[in-house]
Amino acid sequence: MAERETYLNKEYGIRSWLLTTDHKRIALLYLISITFFFFIGGFFALLIRLELLTPAGDLVQADTYNKLFTMHGMVMVFFFLIPSIPAVLGNFLVPLMIGAKDLAFPRINLLSWYLYVIAGIMMLHSIVTGGVDTGWTFYTPFSTAFSNTKVIEAGLAIFVSGFSSILTGLNFVVTIHRMRAPGMTWSRLPLFIWAHYATSIIQLLGTPVIAITLVLVVFERAFNLGIFDPNRGGDPLLFQHLFWFYSHPAVYIMILPSMGVVTEIIPCFTRKRIFGYKFVAASSIGIAVLGFLVWAHHMFVAGISLYSALIFSLLSYLVAVPSAIKVFNWTATMYKGSISFTTPMLYAFGFIGLFTMGGLTGLFLAALGIDVHVTDTYFVIAHFHYIMVGGAVMGYLAGMHFWWPKISGRMYPEWLGKFAALIVFLGFNLTFFPQFLLGYMGMPRRYWQYPPEFQVLNVLSTAGSTILAVGYILPMIYFLWSMRYGEPAPDNPWGASGLEWTTQSPPTTFNFEETPEVTWEAYDYEHIPAPEEVPVER
Amino acid sequence: MFDNFPLWPTAASTGAGNVDALYIFLVALSSFMCAAIFTMIIVFALRYRRRKGVEAEQIEGSTVLEITWSAVPLFIFLFIFVWGAAIYFAERTPPRGATEVYVVAKQWMWKLQHPEGPREINELHVPVGRDVKLIMTSQDVIHSFYVPSFRIKQDVLPGRYTTAWFRAIKPGTYHLFCAEYCGTMHSGMIGQVVVMEPNRYEAWLSGGGTSGSLAANGASMFQQLGCPTCHRSDTQGRGPNLVGVFGKPVHLEDGRTVIADEDYIRESIVAPAAKIVSGFKPIMPVFQGLVSEEQLNALVVYIKSLSPPPSGSAGQPSGLPAGAELQQPKE
Numbered sequence: 001m002a003e004r005e006t007y008l009n010k011e012y013g014i015r016s017w018l019l020t021t022d023h024k025r026i027a028l029l030y031l032i033s034i035t036f037f038f039f040i041g042g043f044f045a046l047l048i049r050l051e052l053l054t055p056a057g058d059l060v061q062a063d064t065y066n067k068l069f070t071m072h073g074m075v076m077v078f079f080f081l082i083p084s085i086p087a088v089l090g091n092f093l094v095p096l097m098i099g100a101k102d103l104a105f106p107r108i109n110l111l112s113w114y115l116y117v118i119a120g121i122m123m124l125h126s127i128v129t130g131g132v133d134t135g136w137t138f139y140t141p142f143s144t145a146f147s148n149t150k151v152i153e154a155g156l157a158i159f160v161s162g163f164s165s166i167l168t169g170l171n172f173v174v175t176i177h178r179m180r181a182p183g184m185t186w187s188r189l190p191l192f193i194w195a196h197y198a199t200s201i202i203q204l205l206g207t208p209v210i211a212i213t214l215v216l217v218v219f220e221r222a223f224n225l226g227i228f229d230p231n232r233g234g235d236p237l238l239f240q241h242l243f244w245f246y247s248h249p250a251v252y253i254m255i256l257p258s259m260g261v262v263t264e265i266i267p268c269f270t271r272k273r274i275f276g277y278k279f280v281a282a283s284s285i286g287i288a289v290l291g292f293l294v295w296a297h298h299m300f301v302a303g304i305s306l307y308s309a310l311i312f313s314l315l316s317y318l319v320a321v322p323s324a325i326k327v328f329n330w331t332a333t334m335y336k337g338s339i340s341f342t343t344p345m346l347y348a349f350g351f352i353g354l355f356t357m358g359g360l361t362g363l364f365l366a367a368l369g370i371d372v373h374v375t376d377t378y379f380v381i382a383h384f385h386y387i388m389v390g391g392a393v394m395g396y397l398a399g400m401h402f403w404w405p406k407i408s409g410r411m412y413p414e415w416l417g418k419f420a421a422l423i424v425f426l427g428f429n430l431t432f433f434p435q436f437l438l439g440y441m442g443m444p445r446r447y448w449q450y451p452p453e454f455q456v457l458n459v460l461s462t463a464g465s466t467i468l469a470v471g472y473i474l475p476m477i478y479f480l481w482s483m484r485y486g487e488p489a490p491d492n493p494w495g496a497s498g499l500e501w502t503t504q505s506p507p508t509t510f511n512f513e514e515t516p517e518v519t520w521e522a523y524d525y526e527h528i529p530a531p532e533e534v535p536v537e538r
Numbered sequence: 539m540f541d542n543f544p545l546w547p548t549a550a551s552t553g554a555g556n557v558d559a560l561y562i563f564l565v566a567l568s569s570f571m572c573a574a575i576f577t578m579i580i581v582f583a584l585r586y587r588r589r590k591g592v593e594a595e596q597i598e599g600s601t602v603l604e605i606t607w608s609a610v611p612l613f614i615f616l617f618i619f620v621w622g623a624a625i626y627f628a629e630r631t632p633p634r635g636a637t638e639v640y641v642v643a644k645q646w647m648w649k650l651q652h653p654e655g656p657r658e659i660n661e662l663h664v665p666v667g668r669d670v671k672l673i674m675t676s677q678d679v680i681h682s683f684y685v686p687s688f689r690i691k692q693d694v695l696p697g698r699y700t701t702a703w704f705r706a707i708k709p710g711t712y713h714l715f716c717a718e719y720c721g722t723m724h725s726g727m728i729g730q731v732v733v734m735e736p737n738r739y740e741a742w743l744s745g746g747g748t749s750g751s752l753a754a755n756g757a758s759m760f761q762q763l764g765c766p767t768c769h770r771s772d773t774q775g776r777g778p779n780l781v782g783v784f785g786k787p788v789h790l791e792d793g794r795t796v797i798a799d800e801d802y803i804r805e806s807i808v809a810p811a812a813k814i815v816s817g818f819k820p821i822m823p824v825f826q827g828l829v830s831e832e833q834l835n836a837l838v839v840y841i842k843s844l845s846p847p848p849s850g851s852a853g854q855p856s857g858l859p860a861g862a863e864l865q866q867p868k869e
Contacts, residue, residue, distance in 0.1 A: 057725070062722050062723060062725070062726075063722050066719075066721070066722065066724070133721075135719045139679075139680055139718070139719070141678075141679055141680075141696060142679040142680065142719070142720060142721060145679075146645075146678060146679050146721060147721070230695075230696045230697025230698070231696070231697070235697075236680055236695060236696070236697075237695075270586070270594060271588075271593075271594040272594040272595070272596055272597065273596055273597075273598065275597060275598075275599050275600075276598075276599035276600070276603075276604055277598070277599065278599070279599065279604045300626075301682065301691050301692055301693050302693045303692075303693055303695055303698070303700050306626070306627065306630050309626065310623055310626075313619055313622065313623060313626075314616075314619055317612075317615035317616065317618070317619050318612075318615075320611070320615060321608055321611055321612050321615070324607070324608075324611045325604065325607065325608055327575065328603075328607045329599075329604075331575060331578055331579055331582070332597075332603070334579065334582040334583065334586060335582055335586070335597070336586060336594060336595040336597065337582070337586050337594045337595075338586065338587075338588045338589070338592060338593065338594040339582070339583055339586050339587050339588055340587070340588045341583075341587075349579065349583070352575075352579065353572075353576060353579075356571070356572060356575055356576075357568075357572060360564075360567075360568040360571060360572065361568070363564060363567075363568070363615065363618060364561070364564050364568075366618075366619070366622070367560060367564070367618055367619070367621070367622030367625075368622045368623050368625065368626030369556065369557055369560055369621070369622045369623070369624070369625025369626045369629065370557060370560055370561055370564070370622060370625075371622075372557075372626065372629055372689065372690065372691050373557050373686070373689040373690075373691065375691065375717075376682060376684070376691065376717040376718060377717070437545065440545065440546050440561065441544060441545075441546065441547055441686065442547050442684070442686025442687075442713060442715065444684065444715045444716070444717045444725075445717075445719075446719040446724060446725070447724070447725035448724075448725045449725045449726065450725065451713065451728075525594065525596065526596045530588070
């Protein structure tokens with residue numbers, strides 16, 4: 001039987017991949033590269049947790065430890081989390097979901113990936129030739145006048161990666177505005193698209209600020225200019241304002257796409273339209289806008305004025321409201337639904353639970369009086385890992401499982417998927433919940449050695465991290481396995497709404513045989529029959 | 539609280555209990571919210587699991603619900619904001635008359651100077667029940683002075699002063715940590731705050747070597763560096779008369795008015811051209827690099843002591859909220 005033509009087999013050979021302009025192939029190029037960096041960042045995390053098994057610094061030297069947490073942060077934030085969903089799932093799905101053949105600028109899309117790769121090579125080079133020890137936050141004057149490590153190289157690597165991010169954002173905004181199929185009005189867009197639209201606005205407006213800030217750090221260090229170093233007439237707080245002006249919205253770049261994924265999965269596996277479509281869409285935009293107004297909540301003890309601190313605390317509470325709205329809407333969608341417990345749905349449940357916990361601890365941190373005690377401690381580390389790992393990464397895995405049949409044309413083994421999801425959830429909680437307690441007890445962050453009374457909680461955390469590692473390795477293995485041995489996937493194994501599910505699995509290079517015409521609302525589950533049973537691998 | 543599995547450090551300062559109260563409220567609120575949401579999800583997951591012949595009910599939404607579950611959280615959040623802000627306001631407003639201890643942070647140790655003279659490294663002895671205000675600066679990078687048992691933390695910056703304050707309520711020895719990553723031995727930049735009964739503290743104070751009070755050291759530095767040449771105690775000097783200047787507004791050449799706080803005094807010594815007093819010329823030599831942070835602290839304390847009524851050692855507290863930006867920010 002002749003093999004059907006798909007975007008995967010249309011052309012073979014390394015050139016057809018490295019010079020592709022097909023958004024789906026570019027998505028896979030990104031998938032490979034970000035997975036590579038995820039394992040590098042994850043490896044650093046394991047070394048950190050191993051060192052922290054004992055109070056004494058006895059696994060690596062202090063300088064090495066300082067490099068480990070720095071590079072864990074830089075790699076995970078800039079080379080995994082920020083690209084992850086937009087560059088893999090966004091690239092793959094945005095054109096399909098709106099009924100387009102590709103993104104608005106396919107060659108710029110490829111350029112985005114090459115910029116990412118060049119930045120990645122620069123980052124890798126700085127790692128293997130000695131590493132960086134400033135913390136991913138590059139605070140001055142330590143980074144510009146005291147550190148003896150590859151600050152300039154790492155700073156430039158992140159600078160380059162920023163342009164990858166900006167171009168992806170640009171591509172999405174233009175595509176969503178200009179390339180929607182006839183009948184695909186703004187209010188019929190899947191909420192995944194709304195989430196990526198909001199994310200892209202942040203990428204476009206925020207990333208240039210971190211770019212110029214890193215350039216200034218490099219200039220101060222390389223050319224002895226006085227910008228952030230008080231010894232040269234500079235101001236260290238200026239650096240912090242500039243850095244956090246981007247890096248706070250950056251966390252919304254990292255979480256909004258995950259929320260978009262969850263908002264696609266829940267309707268599918270409850271067979272219901274999302275509760276409160278307009279409010280969910282508006283909350284994404286609200287988060288993007290308000291997210292630019294809260295940056296100095298990272299600086300409550302940094303030496304800013306009391307009155308500045310009051311304003312930023314107030315604004316931080318405002319930005320919590322749209323996130324809460326999303327959690328309520330997801331929960332309300334389950335009411336009177338018809339719920340099935342597939343792997344994507346399990347990850348979605350996990351996301352809601354862990355994001356809720358992480359988000360609630362944000363309320364602690366926004367409270368000025370509490371923040372004084374817990375900022376710069378493990379409480380903050382626990383808070384952001386609950387959101388970034390318990391939220392963003394679980395959302396990413398949810399999406400990878402949900403759209404895997406469409407991307408690869410294969411089903412992954414469902415029972416293994418569920419098992420790995422459970423391992424991730426348990427491992428995650430064991431790793432990070434003890435860190436809330438450690439933080440309130442007073443254990444500062446970035447500590448290579450620590451007083452003995454903190455050991456028990458650290459041991460629990462390290463134990464959890466080994467379980468979590470297993471949970472992450474399993475999908476890598478079975479996704480790869482499925483590409484050869486997995487059950488061939490039908491066009492729409494989940495009975496999901498969305499134009500991407502009307503194409504074959506995997507799609508052809510140009511996605512649709514004819515431009516679709518949309519005459520139905522999003523999440524039209526009233527008219528889509530549930531699959532008889534979810535196809536299960538053996 | 540529980541000895542084997544403590545949930546928080548000993549509450550050893552007047553402010554600690556207030557922080558813990560808000561913390562407990564937030565833990566209770568979060569637990570309640572998690573319980574409510576997780577229970578709902580579990581109940582829905584079971585009650586509405588996929589069953590043959592049972593269709594999902596398509597519900598578009600409910601504006602009333604959306605407004606309710608936006609407004610109610612918003613009110614709760616504003617309540618938390620006000621409570622947290624009140625605690626913070628108290629944390630950042632040292633009481634009048636607090637004893638002022640000068641702290642110099644450097645990679646990787648804490649150096650402390652009591653106004654009466656004793657110096658300590660990585661240890662701070664204080665008596666129970668006394669208000670202590672820390673006036674802190676760094677010799678190199680940003681550090682952060684953190685005493686978990688007091689629930690206080692304040693970044694310590696190079697080039698300016700930051701302040702923190704506490705009143706200890708329980709004798710004991712409490713961790714002092716550096717909480718802002720500062721290089722190789724950041725995790726070794728730790729020490730302790732030793733809180734003693736007042737009579738034992740007096741004994742400790744007099745037991746130390748005679749290094750002289752901070753103000754006395756400052757006075758002798760002032761002479762050694764030749765400051766009285768221009769800063770005479772009349773109006774004939776080439777520099778402003780420093781008697782009574784601390785804490786008062788100063789009119790500058792460029793039209794600005796600033797308050798002469800510790801930062802102003804310090805900057806006037808290390809970078810005198812930054813703010814020239816109206817009516818004077820920019821002729822003061824630059825002392826950056828010629829005096830250490832500790833010597834600067836002594837000079838600041840001495841100049842503070844020149845404000846009437848003369849009180850001898852620690853000088854008048856400025857009475858301003860710590861870190862208040864009444865001074866124009868540095869150019």
